[in-house]
Amino acid sequence: MAELETLLAAHEDDVFLPGTLARLDEREEFPDDAVRLLDDAGLPAHYVLPPDGDFSETVRLLRTVARRDLTVAIAHGKTFLGSAPVWVAGTPDQAARLAERVRAGEPVCWGLTERDHGADLLASEFAAVSDTDAGEGGDAGGWRLTGEKWLINNATRSTLVCVLARTDLAGGGRGFSLFLVDKQRLPKGSWRNLPKVRTHGIRGADISGLALADAPVPADALVGEEGGGVPVVLKTLQLTRTACTALSLGAADHALRLARDFASGRELYGRRLADVPHVRRILGRAAAAALTAEAVSALSARSVHTLPGELSVISALTKAYVPTLTQQTLASLGELLGVRGFLTSPPGGGFAKLERDHRICAIFDGSTVVNRAALLNQMPRLARQLSRRRAAAEGLRAAADLSAPLPPFDRDRLTILSVTGCSAVQVLPDAAERIRAQGPPQAGPLIDRLIADFSRLEKGLADFVPVVGGLPSTAFGIAEAYERAYAAAACLLLWLENPSLHTGRLGTDGLWLRACLTALLGADDTEVFDTLADVLLAAPAPEFTLWGAAV
Template sequence: MTTTADLESLLAGHEDDVLSPDTLAALDEREEFPDRAVRLLDDAGLPAHYVLTPDGDFSRTVRLLRTVARRDLTVAIAHGKTFLGAAPVWVAGTPDQAARLAERVRAGEAVCWGLTERDHGADLLASEFTAVAMADTGADGAGDTDRRSNGNGNDTGNSGSSSASGVGVGWRLTGEKWLINNATRSTLACVLARTDPAGGGRGFSLFLVDKNQLPQGSWRTLPKVRTHGIRGADISGFALADAPVPADALVGERGDGIAVVLKTLQLTRIACTALSLGAADHALRLARDFATGRELYGRRLADVPHVRRVLGRAAAAGLTVEAVSLLSARSVHTLPGELSVLSALTKAYVPTLTQQALASLGELLGVRGFLTSPPGGGFAKLERDHRICAIFDGSTVVNRTTLLHQMPRLARQLSRRRTDLAGLRAAADVTTPLPPFDPSRLTMLSVTGCSAVQALPELAARLRDQGPPQAGRLIDQVLTQIALLEGESAEFVPVAGGLPSSAFGLAEAYERAYAAAACLLLWLENPPLRTGRLGTDGLWLRACLTVLLGAEGGNATAVFDALADVVLTTPVTEFTLWGGAA
């Protein structure tokens, strides 16, 4: 299996050719797919990490994808989309489906996820793409004994055996999927289709469609859509017309489509944080290089107090979103029953804070932040590309709405202070081997709430005893904020017909509480994170809490200035809680 160190070394060796800023900028200008870079990642073995096996490590997949995103978001999005397309099979597929798909993913075949439609967007319950069981229509199952090559030299076909739903002959799919990443380039598509004309929560099913097995004329691709960011990505669509697929194309049971999608999103939303983490790494490097290489009125820009504060605050934001991503990614293994909450708040919080950090660094870069060609052109592209990250797999509003729908239960659990302490500590201690991923433990709603937020008062008390004295005032503020959150969440009552705008402030407060808990947990459970330049006197912890609390003034200025010192003298690939400077 590929390690992050291996991948980092490989990609660093191609920064003068395939991954050079000039090459990537030229591809972006021509809106051209990064073929060579994608082949490089295939050859490096990255696709194997998109196969979520029981003994795998989901957090490693996030770290690897971050390593790619640190170079170029278009490349990371174009390649990483295969994980999103394949994930429903890891969640609900049969062992045989998973084994067959795993073989093809490891071989580098692209998989897309066909959810959205031109006229319905993210409103999945309005989807018009249909699947009709051949047995239901009295069709003769034409093609059910056909054997066609799947492109790998293997013969496949529908032998007429029954699927898990009891339908024996197969299905015919009709409709259009649009704004789909890798819709044209993929050989496999996981498609949501209406299997009950009445629709509803049980009216949809998922199908893994092999384009190589479809009869000629039964499907076509739709033109690439021009986009503001990730211009070279294959954002397009496809249409099927009475396309026959075998019975074993059904993923999960008939009628389980929406449930499987919602459970799969619990994984993909966390995976998407890798894109934001990589963007933050890239932006911080560009800003650092600019600040150290430029003088203003005879003074190095890196020595200007305001510049140092901007760098320090952006770096603190980067470490904060890393802490959130780290805890959530490991919780896939240790707290799967809570992922309906964790994935939503993580996906809402990480891209939002990252985009704020990018905006501040763009102001620091000045006119260079707007250039589309070197020097400085890399920032304009990455900032533009990153904006889509807040929309992938549910926008920030969608995720906060998801969180608010569970707020009454979360409020009750917060007042009870109940936590899955074993699962929480296993997620936070990065040296603890992770238990196998068990998709059967994924749930639509979290019965236990959010252990990290519910443990926050106890974590703060522990940190008072074990933490750096310099963090005492910040811990007091954290306790004040969690008390306010407890009161406000207890009073919140969802109303029919939509949520008031004020409710979203409550969701944001809950996200910040989770982020604070992530930082405290990592500090308490990982002694190595208390050493080195970032750990001494709790520098990284104090900086993250300062960002979370929105603190300004003397203490905040001092901590950001100290963090800027580390940024200015540390390779950005090492500026991470995973290791290096930490």
Template sequence: MTVTPAAAVAAPVTELTRLLGELTAPGEPFSGERLAALDEREAFPADACRALDDFGLPRYYVPAEHGGALDDFGVVTRLLRAVSRVDLTVAAAHGKTYLGAVATWIAGDPRRAARLGRRIREGAVVSCALTERHHGSDLLAGEVAAERVDGDGGWRLTGEKWLINNITRADLVTVLARTSPEGGPRGFSLFLVDKERLAPGALSPLPKVPTYGIRGADISGLAFHDAMLPDDALIGAPGQGLEIILKALHVTRTGCMGMSLGAGDHALELAARFTAEAADRGTPLARVPHVRRELGEAVAGLLLAEAAGVVAARSVHALTGEMSVVSAVAKAFVPAQVDDLVARLLHTLGPYGLTDADPHGHFAKLERDHRIIGIFDGSSLVNRNALIDQFPRLARAYRKGRRDEAGLAEATDVHAPLRPFRPEALSLLSGTGASVVAALPSAVDRVRDLAASGGASGGLATLAEGVRRATDGLHERMATVRYSPRAVPGHAFGLAEQYELCFAAAAAIHLWLSRPDRVDETWLRACLVKALTDLGEPVEAAERDAFDVLTDVLLSAPGTVPSLLDPLEGAAR
């Protein structure tokens, strides 16, 4: 997978953003009226998905070596962010093909990967069926079974998958099935089920499930009735199903983060427009002090989430062996941060008639739709549990300062060329911990040195020191956690949430240090104030003025949202 230069990376995002702007006109597939009407009827956004097909978005779900255009996982993240900025239902419905196909890319069979890549480029929709009605996220309890068939070979698939996105409309479905009656980590395998190759009566769709958010999405299930699968339907080797899917989730969570960030963009755009137009007893809301402060803190929360998301997407290439940590942290943190942002805006602006001023229910729909992103590809609870499992090695790595310097430099410099993605480097456990966090002390030293030489403010250095102290103490507490696998103590999940904040703050510092100019530290100050506040650490009252500056930036350019990325990539969002 050859990685393209930054300008080429930004180009498809710029083009898609321009196209979406045209398609939001009245009567077009992405217009507010049409999407609101579809949501009201719980109808699938077929025309909007077709427009994305015509643009060629499916090509970016397929790695370049398999005939597609995907050579930087940050690109597909930003493309899904652009769609989500307009409508999350469409992004979740269309982007499922990216999520559903990754297991085949991970497994490493070039012939099967090329065949799937060709089908996706031709318009095939792919889903991924992991969960079952009675087992939720407990994949080891899955009952859908695949048995070897004597004679001509192949497999017989039986059972029901449920609560799956796009499974009824999909042409192909990646299915996790029990291939050993005893189950266990090596008792499951993955199959790519091609519906066109099944005999009549081999499967039956289950009814669409009414959902709180993304109402128009195809959330349903399939029942397999002795469905006969050919040998080449097997993804990887028998018994590798759980390992492959867990590694695939390390990658697919980048797409989920993109959707969350797009929802955050949309929420801030709606709030900025409303604030510019509404008034409180004659005073424009944009001048009401507590409204300004809340808007600025919401922007800071999105920038902090963006820092984690940008570094996580680049880490797929640069810190591949650490993705078991990085993806779990970012997937738990980014959706939670955006949920908090939306709730903050609803609470702050609701009393001023936000709902009445929102004739198509855009904000209410956004709030409902985004709730489900936190569940995709592992809930926050699942991801935090996965992080807790690695507390001992994370604490050791931090204490020793163990990190991958070259990989960290690539992951945190948005201008640096990325190495090709190597699926074989994915690991269920990180051997080096988390370089982003382990390198925090040295990054804080750099900020302090810059402050001493006039290259940064003393206030920024103080905030960075605060993050380091909080991170030091956190790792000491993480090292004391002891538990059995089925009895994780409740306080450990609180520590996991704190780790996410420290990771995001560290990512923001690294990204700022990697900029060649470092002329603007406002966004970093705001990010660090936000992180320290959420960590419960003391912050000087004057430092919160950074939130007001972000509010000015938000309101100064209608239709845009502040970004920590450089002008090239920021404009391309």
């Protein structure tokens, strides 16, 4: 982590110079030099999850890149998304071969979406037929792939692409399979890259596509079982949705730095902008939101190792919550920056690029609505588990203790539905009472409000009845309330399990915890936000963080 930060800081005058990246963005050019620097630094090795990869470290490293430029982070980090299906379902030999190529810096992409079907994977037309069915001249046990994948990040640059293909004409949940296709091994004329698609944000990224026509691939291109593609995709999304929080955390870091520098260096009516009470309140609330998002991301990323059986819930609510909260934070800081937040050239151009680049983060790997719908589909089970107050205490404690060693990732514990619910939400009342008993004392009134909100959530869950054929709009309010409960639990658990977070300017008198809970509860405590703004304005570090202070 520290080594990557030092390396990137050393290159802020060349390949990571904001002006250089802005010019590439204007010309819609891929940031080749920045990506090459990350390859040379060994970042791709952190995209290899088994057997001893640390997923939480991968998230923190991607955040380090994202706080400088989201286009670079998205372009480089896509290799993890493309590789993840193999970590979830590939054979040991497939995983070993892919790991070697990923570590060498070969880009990998994930081909799920199609031009006419978008995120409706069960409507996909991209097809694979076994060579036995394809006729003479086939490779025994091999497959022939035909169709297009479109709006794929790194589709043109990648040498390897993991594609979802229809292997049963009838389709359905068992009618699709995953294949890891090596473009370098495909016969000439059997495939072609589709043109780059112009986008509003991340303009320099390689958002393009791939078309195959009766392209032969060997038997060992199949990832997982034939017909197992959709379940593998759903399990893989549990990893990739959680990884996406790195992009939002980096965006928040970047935005807070720009707003801090602007407020510190700007005078209004004879006094520093940073001394205006309303501005300080905006900065303090934004800082609280960023720390809350970080708490959620930290707990969720570590849960990949310690609570994999709950990831179907954790990943959905995390992906819905963190990018949405971050986009709201960017909006508030944009208002503070005023006209400078809309400039595409110095002195304020960095924020305009950042804000439009981040918008895609809420859409990646399932939009906010898609993830909330996935959460609501499990809500009856979550309500039952919540009423029982049961929790996987050991796994939750290991996830919350940011200095505790993590067990190896165990893909066999991933499930489509969580049998144990969501332990963090289920222990929230107990964690709140522990905070009330152990301190900080100033958090007492906030704990009272939190418990009252939790009681309303419980009642809403008890009254929730799934509707055949769709979800009523009111149901999404329940999903949002559940996300906030998880966020509050993440803050409480991190405070309880990390004594190192009780010290320093952020920890004294429980400042960060009080600020996060105040923001989560929609309260308006001028004193706590003003004090947090002081800490932000004085922060010398490139990131405003809890995570780094605890490990």
